[in-house]
Amino acid sequence: MFGYICAQPIARSKCQSIGVAKTVDELTLLQTFNNGLSDFHWQRPLWLLGIPAAIFAAWYLLRGQAQNNNWKQVISAELLPHLLQGSLSQQQKWPLGLLAVALILASLSMAGPSWEKLPQPIHKTESALIVLLDLSPSMMAEDVKPSRLVRARLKLMDLLKQRQEGLSALIAYAGEAYTVTPLTDDTDTIISLIPSLSPGVMPLGGSNTEMAVKQALTLFKDAGLMQGEILLVTDGVTEDAIDDIDNQLSSNFRLSILGVGSKDGAPIPIRNGGFAKDRSGSIVLAKLNRGELDDLAQRHGGRYRTLTSSDRDISALASQPELLSEQTRQLEREFDTWIDRGAWLCLLLIPFAALSFRRGWLLVLPLMLIEPQHSYALGWDDLWTTKDQQGEALLQNDQAKQAAETFQRQDWKAAAQYRAGDFKAAAEGFAADDSAQGHFNRGNALAKAGDLPAAIKAYQQALQKDPNFDDAEANKQVVEELLEQQEQQQQQNQDQNQDGDSDQQQDQQSGDSQSNSDQKNNQDSDSQQDSQQDSENNEPSNSDSSQEPDSPTDSEEQNDKDSEQSDSNTPAEDEQANNQSPQESGEEAQESAAEQAAQRMQESDLSEEEQQAMEQWLRKIPDDPSGLMRKKFEHQYRQRRQEYQQGTWQPPANDANNRW
Incomplete structure (x- = not known):
């Protein structure tokens, strides 16, 4: 109980x-x-227009049958039961009704009913390709017209355009190797940087192929990849470099080589108008060692091809099986995707398909599969692609302004505005991205817009997010130098204006009797002042060009060599130090003068004639798109020398800077 x-x-x-x-x-x-009802929507709502169309078609056909098949108008009502078998009206009406129902179900299915959103991970192929581009002096040889380097750059751009998936990186090397772009899936960025690469942007001349291979292996390791492919674009590799490469590469990494040049070779042109010579005074002929390069590629599982005028070379290199073709990498980001439930409605169409099979209606289906012509004016692109996808297509077709108006994603819109030249709007768009890359992009846009102090602050914020952001540090130094030159120029202009005002006051006090002569003297003094100002504006370029000391990079390298060995520089290094450095300094001075002139045009109210004269002067200044790349490599060069003094880095002891 x-x-x-x-x-x-x-x-x-x-x-x-x-x-x-x-x-x-x-x-x-x-x-x-309730949540499903609130989230319910149609992904392709235009297909719902098929419902009224199906109803109207069924009504129209039934109405036509009623008029055309009215036997009562021809045969008397007493004879109809004996002449007709069954109910004709029923036999003709029910197929049209079923057809209308089937069309309605098909329209609902194609409209894409959806009420649930699920996160979808993004997978991409893990195949990685690192390109090593030779920028040694021998790449300027002209046995391949117009030159080896020009043909190699064009061929490399064609190869990257054909690469649709996977990661890609670019390393340029001469006396030392430098990373142009790390591993990325954005091949368009790599392609845009290739035209600015030349031996003139490298801080140290030579041919250090083994250092480039070592840096490629470091990029693979930093990306967490145990396999990958290396493509070497070169006109030759020395024997000691080949031995070093054999020791570095393992079976997990494949090496393919694209040879540039000819068997007979060609002399190496230098900047002063002659050709490179060896220690004995003989002209150096840069020949393509095709056999050694072929053996090197075969030993490491790759292919060798000599550069041709057709696409056979890159087609052969691109047709190799991917090392990681069956493996994919899940990205950290995910996208919420609406699940299309329209496929379930297609199951209801199976009975209608079975009924239509016996009457031969399925033979009409191929006619329904014929695709009509696209009508973009009616929003066909909006039906199949999003605004961001349309903007990406416009951007690839070099329609940056239209792409900026089409993009909905803010960072993509800002990138399109940057390419369109609307730097102020691009800076505002990049401000929404609080990452290091976002601040870096905003700094570039502000620098292009002429707001140098704000650009420096943006670079500083990028360095706070990522202290190892070398590109931000290099751009920050360039903008700081431009800002300092701009302030000096403004100070000089203010001093000159003050001197002109004092002279004008003295002239006004001289009396009315000498007004005409004073006015003439004032005009002479003004013209003399303008000519003096023009000479002062050109003074940095002339002074830099007149000086002929060793370049900073060569002098620092000489100090490092003095601590290690007592050998003197080769003739190639002496020519590079004596010829290349003054020209580069002159170009940098002209670039800074152009920036200052453009800033003065924006800030001051010049007359139309003065603006035209200023624009003509700006057109005379040569365009140097490789200046930023040169600054970046020089910054990395100085960093390595500082690390060498601290004992954390050792320069290569292979005497690579003495190679052509």
């Missing part, structure tokens, strides 16, 4: 808990149903 009494409340509590659970389940189901 005691147990029975105790069992009563326990059973009641269980019943109560079951009732509560059932209530919770019902509430959860009801809440899910």
Whole structure:
């Protein structure tokens, strides 16, 4: 009895808990149903126009049958039951009704009913390709017209355009190797940087192929990749470099080589108008060692091809099986995707398909599969692609302004505005991205817009997010130098204006009797002042060009060599130091003068004639798109020398800077 009494409340509590659970389940189901109704939408709502079209077509056909098949108008009503078998009207009406229902179901299915959004991970192929581009002096040889380097750059751009998936990187090397772009899936960025690469942007001349291979392996390791492919674009590799490469590469990494040049070779042109010579005074002929390069590629599982005028070379290199073709990498970001439930409605069309099969209606289906012509004016692109996809297509077709108006994603819109030249709007768009890359992009846009102090602050914020952001540090130094030159120029202009005002006051006090002569003297002084100002504006370029000391990079390298060895520089290094450095300094001075002139045009109210004269002067300044790349490599060069003094880095002891 005691147990029975105790069992009563326990059973009641269980019943109560079951009732509560059932209530919770019902509430959860009801809440899910309500959420589904609130989120319900059609992904392709234009297909719903097929519903009224199907209803109208069925009504029109039924109406036509009623008029055309009215036998009562021809045959008397007494004879109809004997002449007609069954009910003709029923046999003709029900197929049209079923056809209308099938078309309605098909329209609902194609409209894409959706009420649930699920996160979808993004997978991309893990294949990685690192291109090593030779920028040694021998790449300027002209046995391949117009030159080896020009043909190699064009061929490399064609190869990257054909690469649709995977990661790609670019390393340029001469006396030392430098990373142009790390591993990325954005091949368009790599292609845009290739035209600015030349031996003139490298801080140290030579041919250090083994250092480039070592840096490529470091990029693979930093990306967490245990396999990858290396493509070497070169006109030759020395024997000691080949031995070093054999020791570095393992079977996990494949090396392919694209040879540039000819067997006979060609002399190497230098900047002063002659050709490179060896220590004995003989002209150096840069020949393509095709056999050694072919053996090197075969030993490491790759292919060798000599550069041709057709696409056979890059087609052969690109047709190799991917090392990681069956593996994919899940990206960190995910996209929420609406699940299309329209496929379930297609199951309801199966009975209609079975009924139509016996009457031969399925033979008409191929006619429905014929694709009509696209009508972009009616929004066909909006039906199949998003605004961001349309903007990407416009950007690839060099329609940056239209792409900026089409993009909905803010960072993509800002990138399109940057390419369109609307730097102020691009800076505002990049401001929404608080990452290091976002601040870096904003700094570039502000620098292009002429707001140098704000650009420096943006670069500083990027360095706070990522202290190892070398590109931000290099751009920050360039902008700081431009800002300093701009301030000096403004100070000089203010001093000249003050001197001109004082002279004008003295001239006004000389009396009314000499007003005409004073006016003439003032004009002479003004013209003399303008000519003096023009000479001062050109003074940095002339002074830099007149000086002929060793370049900073060569002098620092000489100090490092003095601590290690007592050998002197080769003739190639002496020519590079004596000829290349003054020209580069002159170009940098002209670039800074152009920036200052453009800033003055924006800030001051010049007359139309003065603006035209200023624009003509700006057109005379040569365009140097490789200046930023040169600054970047010089910054990395100085960093390595600082690390060498601290004992954390050792320069290569292979005497690579003495190679051509």
